[in-house]
Amino acid sequence: xxxxxxxxxxxxxxxxxxxxxxxxxxxxxxxxxxxxxxxxxxxxxxxxxxxxxxxxxxxxxxxxxxxxxx
Numbered sequence: 001x002x003x004x005x006x007x008x009x010x011x012x013x014x015x016x017x018x019x020x021x022x023x024x025x026x027x028x029x030x031x032x033x034x035x036x037x038x039x040x041x042x043x044x045x046x047x048x049x050x051x052x053x054x055x056x057x058x059x060x061x062x063x064x065x066x067x068x069x070x
Contacts, residue, residue: 017068028064031057 017024035057042050 021068024064024068028061032061035061
């Protein structure tokens, strides 16, 4: 332990949700914004597959913050 380290920060394990919170939240952000153009293009072109893919991306973007909550 160093002289400047606060007490209680020894070898306590950090949960994976807290450790990877920032990269997972960034991933959720980009999944959310990627789903918008796919939903738009699927609606304009009448392609159900693009709409389904955008729905899957929206769901994934919403589930990531639930998994990585504090």
